[in-house]
Amino acid sequence: MKNSQVTIKDIAKELGISSSTVSRALKNHPNVSPETKKAVTDLAEKYNYQPNSIALSLRRSKSNTIGVIIPEIVHFFFSTVISGIEDIAYSAGYSVIVSQSNESYDREVIDTFALSKNRVDGILISMSRETTKYDHFETIHKRGLPIVFFDRVCDAINCSKVVVDDFDGAYQVTRHLIQQGFKRIAHLAGPENLILSKHRMDGYKKALKEHSLEFDESIIIRGRAADNETLAKQLTTQLLNSANPPDAMFAINDRAALGVMKAVKEKGLKIPQDFAIAGFSNWEFTAMTDPAITTVDQPGFKMGQEAAKLLIREIEAEKDEVIEPEIKILKTDLIIRGSSVAV
């Protein structure tokens, strides 16, 4: 177990020169004689010299590492985000430390401080579902550590954020349903206190209005169905059995869409011929489930990339340079899969 990496000192000693000269030679400093430079680089090559990045971090007070906190890694959307982050970070010379809060507030607080203690240069975070207090963010943000939120952002902190254009996505997908010829489009909405739900509802309404379809409260499902597949299915069945049933449904997320789908199949309707389903998706369920559902794709990879870019920009800003926080709103993608598949 020889753990001996060569250091600048070793090279200096072998060459009988000082370590400062070696350091200079290695980084192409102008004032080094060509001969010394050659001798040094040759030897460095021979011994496969690797600068000790920890020493560098200490010297520069910069770790070239960014920390990421997500609710859970085992989730298509979030792992996609990480992939995007890694993509940008890697090219910019940063390592990525990943930690998951497991949707726990306590764990998120611990993770936040752990990353800070580990001297990451900045933090990317998507909040846990439990989080309603923001002191931990406040603390490290005040301390000068750059933070960028993505997807589940925190309004209380004045920093850069990356989110998805819910309004536009909802508008687009509803318009798509209308263009496909569906005339009575229901909406399984999310909790009314979430701004996200409101945005999607507004997009839905805009599309209806634009095509002179009236907004009908009786085909809106509200309440907890968005988080409850069984309830979603049940309420959809009710709608389907009503006097004036819808011929399509825009579901707020994929859990809801799954419930809707089951109800529609049980009723014996063909998707998307008899009844069309569309929904926002963070690819938790529907992606793998049914090619006949049109989804508004949350662009995870892009989101990771953009968040990482914003963070690195901030990290690398000059000391006195003032960086204005930027809210990046990403357009969604409408994913229309082949509807030729038997359902």
Next chain:
Amino acid sequence: MKNSQVTIKDIAKELGISSSTVSRALKNHPNVSPETKKAVTDLAEKYNYQPNSIALSLRRSKSNTIGVIIPEIVHFFFSTVISGIEDIAYSAGYSVIVSQSNESYDREVIDTFALSKNRVDGILISMSRETTKYDHFETIHKRGLPIVFFDRVCDAINCSKVVVDDFDGAYQVTRHLIQQGFKRIAHLAGPENLILSKHRMDGYKKALKEHSLEFDESIIIRGRAADNETLAKQLTTQLLNSANPPDAMFAINDRAALGVMKAVKEKGLKIPQDFAIAGFSNWEFTAMTDPAITTVDQPGFKMGQEAAKLLIREIEAEKDEVIEPEIKILKTDLIIRGSSVAV
């Protein structure tokens, strides 16, 4: 942007004592007077002192960080593995740096050296599909950096590994099919040069033999169908249309299982009543697809945990202690989902 974290020195200065005393007080060294200790800890608390982990790393030549290289993050199996790694690493006080090779050999080599350069204390790796040369592992392993392989392991390196018990998994799932009353069980096998394929084939054979069913080469699908859904479907259809068709199929992986499933559905057979399907799964496809398929689950979380444990054990071994490499073979889980779902 005040980036000023308090240091031991700051505390020492304010208290008019030396930094070594502060250091000692902070870590409860016996030879510090209670008063000094109190004064120091109070002040540390007040200023929210956080030891600089980079300085510590430099001092101890230990980063308390482990590197992970996986083919791709956006994959249910691998993200599950990371989750398991993170679980163990976190409790043991290690950070996890994740990098993905994207199934590219070149990128894997780069990642390997990048992690080594970043002074991680050890590396966990699952090889890229492309990798057939192992010099990069050899190099860093010789340098004394602990490595543990998982899932896609490298036989050429003498180090600890974590794999799945393919033989037993195949045996169990085949036996399960037999116990369900199926009598003519086909097998969609993997590439014959892979040891994994051989193990699974052997497990399959053992189960047949144990129940006095004869091994029939005519219902074995070999070749490239394991990596090709379309081909899998096609060859399955052939089998189903043959004179003496099978009544069940054990597929080597989930891509294959998916092809089989499509063929069976197209044929109009009910799963699992008319035709049963079972397969090894790393949850790439089938997991979300069909509750009627019995899967042999590759325990990703456990695998991550075990790999991390082995690695940390090695990292934390005393200098002169010799750690024998250990090959950990994890049992698979047989996942039998409710077959009550309409198919």
Next chain:
DNA sequence: TTGAAAGCGCTAACAC
């Protein structure tokens, strides 16, 4: 063109 020295933050051996 090069070397000596200081320092990033921390710890530990050695003095007193």
Next chain:
DNA sequence: GTGTTAGCGCTTTCAA
């Protein structure tokens, strides 16, 4: 019980 000193590996003035 506490201070001094040296050093982890590197860079960067300052002086020669």
